Amino acid sequence: MTITARQIEKSFGRYPALNGVSLEIAEGELLALLGPSGSGKTTLLRVIAGLEFPEKGQVLFDETDMTFSGAAARGVGFVFQQYALFRHMTVARNIAFGLDVRKGKAKPPRAEIARRVDDLLKLVELDGLGSRFPNQLSGGQRQRVALARALAVNPRVLLLDEPFGALDATVRKSLRKELRRIHDATGVTTIFVTHDQEEALELADRVAILNLGVVEQVGMPQQVHDAPASPFVCGFVGATNRFEGSVSGGRFRAGDVVLPAAGVADGPAVGFLRPHEVALDDGGFEATAQRITPQGPVLQVEAVTPGGVHLETAFARQGAEGLRVGAVLKLAALKAHVFPA
Missing domain, CATH: 3.40.50.300 (P-loop containing nucleotide triphosphate hydrolases)
Known part of the structure; x- marks a missing residue:
């Protein structure tokens, strides 16, 4: 019915x-x-x-x-x-x-x-x-x-x-x-x-x-x-990092954090980045690992940028065994969700 x-x-x-x-x-x-x-x-x-x-x-x-x-x-x-x-x-x-x-x-x-x-x-x-x-x-x-x-x-x-x-x-x-x-x-x-x-x-x-x-x-x-x-x-749905910032030229910025924002109009915006949609990338923004928690096949990493922006990331444990607290990471978003404020 x-x-x-x-x-x-x-x-x-x-x-x-x-x-x-x-x-x-x-x-x-x-x-x-x-x-x-x-x-x-x-x-x-x-x-x-x-x-x-x-x-x-x-x-x-x-x-x-x-x-x-x-x-x-x-x-x-x-x-x-x-x-x-x-x-x-x-x-x-x-x-x-x-x-x-x-x-x-x-x-x-x-x-x-x-x-x-x-x-x-x-x-x-x-x-x-x-x-x-x-x-x-x-x-x-x-x-x-x-x-x-x-x-x-x-x-x-x-x-x-x-x-x-x-x-x-x-x-x-x-x-x-x-x-x-x-x-x-x-x-x-x-x-x-x-x-x-x-x-x-x-x-x-x-x-x-x-x-x-x-x-x-x-x-x-x-x-x-x-x-x-x-x-x-x-x-509300799924783990995520929330940032308040602005969009300019298809890029969202919140302090040191930079996210892709194609198709979003320039101006104030709110950005979301899920922990598993972050990658280690030499061209990304910097963040220092503050806490590392193994959870099964995943490493949960809490990090902070030089400007004091906190975020949570998650990496496959295999291939990321060398991560240590205090390490400076270069991070890039594989995918982000950005909405006009």
Whole structure:
């Protein structure tokens, strides 16, 4: 099912949470809503779910206007950050809950519900744990139960609000892979909210980046990282060095730092340089290595120019073994992102 949000506006008192947000989610797509706290991403998810209603705009499921339809009518599955499992129910009963509460002909036979629960336990790799209670499970296992419960009712769309926010880093990484596997197995159109850029870039087919209630950019993960549409996106997605300076004749200068700025008009500007897009080059600008940190196959080097401009760089460990603290480096940008100020 496709989902279309058109010019959505939503405020809470004097606070505008969404300012004319438009977005299209393709059938079977896994889309990440990425942004800092207060950017409007959770509000947009709740508007799509039917848990909030906009002051202006439309929400379409396929071609049907669902703007003011409740959550039940939309057929969505929702997974919350805090799981919201029923503590007095077993895992199996938690998963079956959405089917058990249906009335009349809408309620499947008991044997069919049991089969559905068994299939979902296998899908989320919890088979054999159906008789346990939530307090007998780890945080990662409880999150899988919440996901299975949302899928039990065959939702038209699956919505996840910071689904891994309460988990430690190791479990988060494991569950990211599991969510991608489950999405590919079910094909359900899925939207998830996160403030974790690594999570969004690794997991999503496309990423929508929000800031102050506005969509700054929508694109594939590599696109938003490598070709940011605005200074905010460039600074928010991926590690970067930010410099304030000016452009003249296709070159950006901020103190000693010189970056390519082809096509950018002369005048005040802000430049961004990602650590891995810096090369050692005898024709580059000078900087002294102040701190060197090995990280796997990469050397992270913090450096400072003679004029006091600090920057972070990253070099392949192989071939840069001779770098030492105090060494004077000649640096050049392989690529930079420069925007008029």
